Amino acid sequence: MPTPSSPSAVSGGDPRTPTSAEPGRLRRTLRLRHLVFIGLAYMAPLAVFDMFGIVADKTGGHVPLAYLVVLVAVLFTAFSYSRMVRFFPVAGSAYTYAKETMHPTVGFLVGWVATLDYLLLPMINAILSGIYMGALFPEVPFWVWVLLTIGICTALNLMGVRLAARMNVVLVSIQLLVAVVFVVLAVANVVNGENGAGFSVRPFLSDDLQAGALAGGAAILALSFLGFDAVSTLAEEAEKPTRDVPRAIFLIVAAAGAFFLTVTYVMQTLFPDVTTLENIVGASPEIAKYIGGAAFQAMFVGGYMMAVLGCGITQQMSAARLLYAMGRDGALPRRLFSRVDPRTGVPVGNVVLVALIALTALFVDLEQASSMINFGAFIAFTFVNLSVIFVFFRFLSTRSIGSWLGFVLVPAVGVVINVALWLSLNPISMVIGGAWTAIGVIYLIVKTRGFRASPPDLTGPINIEMYEEASAPSR
Numbered sequence: 001m002p003t004p005s006s007p008s009a010v011s012g013g014d015p016r017t018p019t020s021a022e023p024g025r026l027r028r029t030l031r032l033r034h035l036v037f038i039g040l041a042y043m044a045p046l047a048v049f050d051m052f053g054i055v056a057d058k059t060g061g062h063v064p065l066a067y068l069v070v071l072v073a074v075l076f077t078a079f080s081y082s083r084m085v086r087f088f089p090v091a092g093s094a095y096t097y098a099k100e101t102m103h104p105t106v107g108f109l110v111g112w113v114a115t116l117d118y119l120l121l122p123m124i125n126a127i128l129s130g131i132y133m134g135a136l137f138p139e140v141p142f143w144v145w146v147l148l149t150i151g152i153c154t155a156l157n158l159m160g161v162r163l164a165a166r167m168n169v170v171l172v173s174i175q176l177l178v179a180v181v182f183v184v185l186a187v188a189n190v191v192n193g194e195n196g197a198g199f200s201v202r203p204f205l206s207d208d209l210q211a212g213a214l215a216g217g218a219a220i221l222a223l224s225f226l227g228f229d230a231v232s233t234l235a236e237e238a239e240k241p242t243r244d245v246p247r248a249i250f251l252i253v254a255a256a257g258a259f260f261l262t263v264t265y266v267m268q269t270l271f272p273d274v275t276t277l278e279n280i281v282g283a284s285p286e287i288a289k290y291i292g293g294a295a296f297q298a299m300f301v302g303g304y305m306m307a308v309l310g311c312g313i314t315q316q317m318s319a320a321r322l323l324y325a326m327g328r329d330g331a332l333p334r335r336l337f338s339r340v341d342p343r344t345g346v347p348v349g350n351v352v353l354v355a356l357i358a359l360t361a362l363f364v365d366l367e368q369a370s371s372m373i374n375f376g377a378f379i380a381f382t383f384v385n386l387s388v389i390f391v392f393f394r395f396l397s398t399r400s401i402g403s404w405l406g407f408v409l410v411p412a413v414g415v416v417i418n419v420a421l422w423l424s425l426n427p428i429s430m431v432i433g434g435a436w437t438a439i440g441v442i443y444l445i446v447k448t449r450g451f452r453a454s455p456p457d458l459t460g461p462i463n464i465e466m467y468e469e470a471s472a473p474s475r
Contacts, residue, residue, distance in 0.1 A: 027237060028238060028239050029237060030237050030239060031238075032240075032244040032247055035231050035234065035244055035245060035248035036231075036248045036251050037172050038230070038314050038317075039230060039231040039248060039249075039252035039314075040255065041172050041311060041313065043224060043225065043226060043252070043311075046175045046304045046307040047224060047307060047311065048263050048264065049263075051220055051221060051224075052267060052274075052284050053280040053283025054220070054280065055221060056267075056271075056274040056280075058213055058216055058217045059216075060206075060208055060209070060210065060213060061268055061273060061274070062204070062206070062209060062214060062268075063203065063221075063264040063267070064203040064204055064268055065203065065204045065209075066217035067218075067221055067224075067264055068261065069214065069215070069218040070218045070225060070421075071253070071257040071260075073222070074222070074228070074253055074257075076385070076410060076411070076417060077381045077384060077385060077414050078228055078249050079406075079411075079414070080385045080387070080388045080411045081232050081384055083391070083406070083407070083411075084232075084387055084388060084391070085242065085246055085249070088235070089236070089238070089242050089245065093114070093229060093232040093325075093384075094229070094380035094383055095107050095325060096325060097383070098384075098386070099111070099329070099331075101387040101391050101394060101395075104331075105451075107331075108331045108444055109437065109440055109444070110379065110380060113375070113376040113436065113437055114376050114377075114379070114380040115323070115376075116372060116375070117226075117372075117380070118322050119319055119354060120373060121226075121311075121373065122312055122315045122316050122319065122354055122355070122358040123361045123364075124361075124373070125308055125311050125315060125358075126145075126150050126358050127146070127361045127364075127365070129146065129148075129149040129305065129312075130142040130145040130361070132301055132304055132308070133145040133305065136298070136301055142362075147359075149308060149312055150358045150359060150361075153313045153315075153355075154351060154352070154355040156313050157316050157317050157346065159344065159346075171306045171307070174306040175304075175306050177303070178299060178302075178303030178304075179259070179263060181292075181296070181299070182263070182288065182300065183262060183263060183266055186267060186270055187266055188291075189290075189291050190266065190269055190270055194270065194291075195271065197269055197270045197271075198269070199269055202269075203265050203269060203272070204265075212424075215421065215424040218421060219421045219422075219424040219425050222378065222421060223374060224260060225257075226377060228248075228249045228252045228253050229377075230315075230317075231249060231252065232249070233321045234317075234321065267284075270287070271287060284300075285297060316351060316358070320346075320350035320354055323353070323354075327339075327350075337350060372432045372433065372436075374422075374425050374429055375432065375436075376433060378422035381414070382414075382419055382422070384414075385411035386411070388410075389407065392404075
């Protein structure tokens with residue numbers, strides 16, 4: 001049996017070395033730029049406009065401050081993800097980290113809860129496609145846009161991960177172009193004093209700021225940063241995972257944070273009170289028309305559809321890889337979930353299954369679907385931070401001040417922040433998330449025959465010796 005520090009313990013070889021695909025294995029074809037664009041596409045830069053009106057109303061006009069709160073929380077969690085990817089450069093993300101550092105049962109339940117997010121995000125993406133395109137072409141049935149969106153994303157994913165990554169470079173570039181034009185037009189309107197606007201610190205600080213409302217708004221906006229988590233699921237397809245995945249994580253968080261803060265600051269400055277708009281939920285398209293006319297509104301919606309495709313491709317990709325990791329380890333039926341097409345290196349069955357689940361977009365509305373997502377995200381973030389602490393006490397022999405700070409204090413702060421945001425979720429999210437967790441517990445009891453069956457063996461982190469050698473004080 002491989003030892004905890006053996007490169008073969010988890011991935012079957014040195015994960016830092018690009019390798020050609022082997023039968024039944026994912027292919028290492030992604031470089032740093034691919035990972036960054038996949039993460040940004042997953043986050044869908046234009047998705048910053050989706051919840052602006054709702055959060056602006058909830059926080060009393062402090063969307064940029066709510067994003068700043070989320071950014072701080074995500075930076076702590078991103079630090080923990082970057083730690084764990086170096087020890088576990090494999091598919092599975094939070095599920096793998098909790099399984100290997102704590103216990104297979106804990107890992108399964110974390111993965112089960114996270115799976116809810118991954119499986120339902122493509123459905124939400126399809127719903128948004130129908131809503132936005134339906135606004136421009138009301139004569140076309142809603143189901144047409146849903147089927148087209150799911151069909152295109154599925155086809156691109158089945159062709160291989162590298163093609164999907166290349167498509168995301170194009171789609172993210174288009175989104176960023178639309179966003180830049182939006183910001184330029186909005187700034188011009190503020191400079192000209194439109195709507196009585198003027199630059200100030202009010203979007204970040206004002207006398208009517210309420211901490212509870214701010215926390216509630218931040219909890220909603222946390223989904224905007226889920227792209228860096230998605231990148232961690234592609235560690236087995238990165239050419240140099242222990243180097244490039246951590247770099248990609250911080251590049252994605254930094255770029256997205258700056259983007260979200262800039263866009264929402266300008267929007268909030270121009271419209272400090274969104275109740276003056278006709279449609280709070282659809283505030284962004286209305287603002288687009290206000291600052292640039294009908295022509296820019298059409299351009300804005302077109303750019304958003306690029307976000308829908310880019311986001312849909314990466315969401316389906318990540319959900320399929322998470323199911324693959326759980327199937328390969330036996331947490332889900334291996335025969336169904338761990339099969340990879342030897343020609344394309346794609347877990348075809350998982351991609352198709354996620355597409356079928358996304359078709360439920362035909363039967364639920366956006367509010368019902370989105371209420372299910374945040375629950376699992378904060379659970380996953382919390383356990384990734386906890387996993388770093390468990391690595392420190394279970395596997396590392398180094399006990400320097402730096403290791404105490406990096407492996408205990410920083411992730412502990414991340415745990416506290418994520419639990420606080422989790423407690424700020426609305427009751428519907430708690431009920432649905434709790435029900436999904438209960439189903440997972442029942443499934444686990446049945447599968448293990450009342451916990452009598454032996455759980456999968458723990459392999460331990462594969463790069464402990466390399467880390468301790470690199471972090472040892474020089475002589």
